[in-house]
Every structure is written in structure tokens, then in C-alpha cells.
Amino acid sequence: MAVVANLDPKRSNAGSDALEALIALVADDLNAVNEQILSRMHSSVELIPQLGGYIVAGGGKRLRPVLTLAAAQLCGYQGTRQTALAACVEFLHTATLLHDDVVDESDLRRGQASANAVFGNKASVLVGDFLFARAFQIMVEDGSLDVLRILCTASAVIAEGEVLQLTTTNDTDTTEEAYLEVIKAKTAELFAAACELGGIVADRPAVEQAALRSYGMNLGIAFQLVDDVLDYSAVQARLGKTIGDDFREGKINLPVVLAFRRGDEEERQFWRRTMEDLDQRDGDLEHAIALMTRHNALHDSVERARHYGAVARDALEMFPNSRIKHALLDVIDFVVSRDF
């Protein structure tokens, strides 16, 4: 069967529309966030706004800050604190990307040359540090210890997740549990924090803050699961996207975990050679995808993502119906079904 059954263009377009709809609902706030991002990246050291601007302006969908804005709106918040905090969330994300690109020695990010390829590893590490610190300065100006606690904890957890990922890389013994622990920490924790902040600024009851956190956490897990599937996606390849980055680095993501477990000894030898020894040859990536397809590893990874998407959906149940609630629900489909 086609591994891309869950990822066909029509569904994904619907998903992408869902994200556009969510963004439209927070458009004014998002403009304010973008202004804050530019103004707070200012430094007399020119390389900082230069490099920071390169990666922040480079774009992405601003999914994480959009979640903060949407969560605040879902909570009926009428103030303006959410925009600075959404900018913090994006700064923390950007800092992580900068450090991630350095450590992964990756050459490409969002189809552009990565910041470290253009500016060098040194600058990427140090500008990442600056963005971390600047994010915390913005939080201190906001003045809420709850906000600081949430984002400090998230930052520590993210770093732990990245270190944990290091220790699972090239290790085909990695379990599904260990993989989940990594993606919860390195990706889902910031989604969770981004959403929780909306409930914090709106001063909603703890149960609602926890629900927002749960929505973000489960959405984030689904997001990373699908992201890891896309790196082996035939649709992506047909769209001209680079695939196989994780494979070349020996990152043990769920599709590999499942294919390895379900494979015979000869297949496991293949995985050990390519992922542990990084002894890779022409045709290995295609063979890896064929093995994943044979064992439904990509399909089942997306099924796991659907499970977390369903949990995210239920987490929002307690909030009254509204356009923003429906947009947040629809974005789950975007995350699970995207193939761009």
C-alpha cells in the first residue's frame, strides 16, 4: 500500500487551510508579535539582528506563537501580554533551531541554507544564546513568575530532550518509549508551554490551564511524529523536498524503531550498518523506505500521531464552542495530515 495514503495532497491542503484559518483569527496579534520579534532582536552588535533576522524572518508558520495567541483568545483574554510572550516562545524556538543546526551539522533548514552554513557555527551558538537570554528578559518585563517558571522549565526540558536524542542517535536498540520521551521533551514541551501561557495570561482556573497544556503537548507529539515520517515520504520527494536527513544522520525515529523491530535478522543487519555504523551506500535510503513500507512503519507512525491528535481534541472539550476553538481543533488535522 502507499505509505502516503494519509498524506495525499487533498487532505493536506485542507489541513493547510485549517492553519491559515487559525492564523487569520489571530492576525492582528500576530502582526504585533512580528514587530516585537524584530524590535527585541535589536543589538548594537550588528551580527545579532542580521543572523537572528535571517532565521526568524526565514519564516516557518510561527505555529508556536500562534498557539499562544489562540489559547489566550480561547480563554477570552482581552489584554495585550500574550504578544510579548508569543515572541518569547518564538525566540526560544529559534534559539533551539540555531543550536540544533549547529550540532546536527545540517546544511538545510526550510529549503534555505541553514544559518550555520551561512554565518558559521560560532555565530549560531552565540546568537542562539543571545535569543535565549533576550527571551528571559522579555519574560522578566512581563513580571509573572508563573510565566517564567513555565518557560524556564520548558527550556530545561527541551535541552534534556536534545541531549537524550544524542544518546539514542545511532542506537538501533532505542525503544518506542525512549523515542517518545525524546520528542515529548524536544518538541512537545514547547507546544505545551505555548498553549498553557494563554491560560496563564487570562488567569483561568488550573484545570483549564492544564487542558491547554495537554492540547499543546499532544499536538506537539503528533507534530513531531508526522515530521519524522515526512523525512521518508515519497510525496515529499516528488515535491522536490529533501528527504532522508534523519536517515543520513542515524537518527532513530519511530519509523526506524518499528521497521527494525518488525524486520528479520537480515533487515536488522541493514539497519545496524546504515544507522549505527553510518555505512551508507547508493540506494540505501530507497531500501529503508521499502522496508518501512513492507512493515507499515510509516503508516503506523501516522496512526500513532492520530492517537495523540485525538487526545488533543478531547483536551479542548471543556471550552465553549467558538470560532477559535474550531480552528484549534482543525489544526490538529493539519498537523496529522500535512505533507508539505
Added chain:
Amino acid sequence: MAVVANLDPKRSNAGSDALEALIALVADDLNAVNEQILSRMHSSVELIPQLGGYIVAGGGKRLRPVLTLAAAQLCGYQGTRQTALAACVEFLHTATLLHDDVVDESDLRRGQASANAVFGNKASVLVGDFLFARAFQIMVEDGSLDVLRILCTASAVIAEGEVLQLTTTNDTDTTEEAYLEVIKAKTAELFAAACELGGIVADRPAVEQAALRSYGMNLGIAFQLVDDVLDYSAVQARLGKTIGDDFREGKINLPVVLAFRRGDEEERQFWRRTMEDLDQRDGDLEHAIALMTRHNALHDSVERARHYGAVARDALEMFPNSRIKHALLDVIDFVVSRDF
């Protein structure tokens, strides 16, 4: 004349005794700090305490946290908040070292193999990030927005200083002012913050907090000036220490700035070849030291350090006489005269 006139062993031993005397006065608190450093570095991801422990336990004199403890004692503070905050200061310093070692590709730190040489660049960047985040978590537990503001600002300024240093590296046009801006940001800012925290926890008047900050800032500038001189020190070489690290990397420190400015065109060609083009040959380091000696560049750099030491001394004038005050004054001599 001997470039090391200010750095002879006898004076330095006196200085080192001064540091020991200061440490003795805060010994109980420092034990508590060391316990906090170990316990707060805990993570279920084993590589984190492993690598963090390697560099934190690796030692150094804990000069920065000692300054926090001493400043609190100078202010007559009777509580216990200073130990956790001193641990934060050491975490921030350690995180900076980890990132600095990565970006400098240096192989040695305090005579041991640097953490990145042992654990790899990836782990050093990510464990550094973890220590940053953990430091902020500890501050949030302390609960003072003033503390958070001071250390967030310090972190942003340090990162800016490190980036600025990148842009001056290999640039023989670097001015003394630009060099000073770099060392104020990358080194002295944390000394200033470490001292200021003592006044914050003791809730002393703003003028005393500012005086402590000034003491730390000027002590930190003197410290870095001398540190940069030591990298060209014949005494260091005779003691078997590695010298010339900055030279090999093309870092434009004050001795280079002065020797370049004071040199003739042939000498400037030498500096451009070695520091800008990094085209270095056998005997170049020795020639660099000879040129610095000819132009009194090392001696005058230490004289500049003495100037900042004198400002630091006057900053403490407003505090009543006490053993801790005298120890803080004596430590200025240690910083200016050390040659270890």
C-alpha cells in the same frame, strides 16, 4: 625589561593567598553552593550530570560565586538565598565556558582536555543550554524579579560580548575601545552581576548595590586584561602552562592592539599575516612576544588592569571596615598580580 615584572611568583603567591583568605571567610556558604551545584545538575539524562560534573567539578576557584557570597556577607546578610544564587552564577559561567570551548575549538581548559574534546561539540552545546535553563529555574524558585532581571540582562550582555568578539577576531583594526567593550560584556558583566546579587538579597540601598556592581565590573575588567596578558607570559611558559592560545586563534587582545599601534609598517605586516591571515610559522609566537616586550604592550596592559583595580578599590570605600571588606580589597591584588 622583563614583561613579567608585575607577575613574579612572590607577588602572585601573595595574591593567591588573598583569594584563599576570601574563600576561607565564605567557606561554609561555599560548601552549600557546591552541594547545590551537584544536586541541581541532576537529570535523568545521565550525560548531563556526567558532562556538567566534568567541567564544574574540574574546578577553577569558583571566583564568581565566591564574589556573590562575599558581597552578601559584606552587606551583613543573615539569610540563605545567596547560596542558590551563587550556584546560578556558576551555572551561567559554566554554560558560557562550554559554548566558548565549542566555538573556539580549543582543546585545553585549565590544563585538562576541554569538555567538547571529550564529549563532542554537540553535547557541549546542549548541556550548556541545559545549565542556562536550570540556572533560570533556580532563580524563579528564589522568586525575586530583581535577581532575574540582573542575571537575564547579564546573560544577554555576555552573549552580545561573545558575538562582538567574533567580529573583532582577526581584525587588526580593532581599537582599544572595541576590545574593552568586548571584555566588559563577555567577562566583567558577570562579575558585576555576581557582586550586585549580594546587595540585592541583603536588600541594601540602591547606592550600595551600585557600588558592589562597580566593584565587580572593574574587578572583572582587570581580571580579563591580566588573563589576556598571561597568554603571552614567559612565566607561564616556564611554569609549563600552554601559552599563545589567543595568538593562534587570531584573537585581538589589548597586547596585540598596543603592539600593532606602536609598531612600524613591517611589524604591522607581521601582525596582519599572523592574526588576520592566520598564516603562522615556527617562531612567530616568540616574535610576537618580543614585539610586545619592545613596545611595553604587556606591561602597559597590566597597568590598564591596575587602573580598573583602583576603581574597584574605591567602589568599596562606602562599606564599613571588616575582614570581608579587606579580603575583597586584597583579591584585587590577586587578580592584577596573578601569574598562575
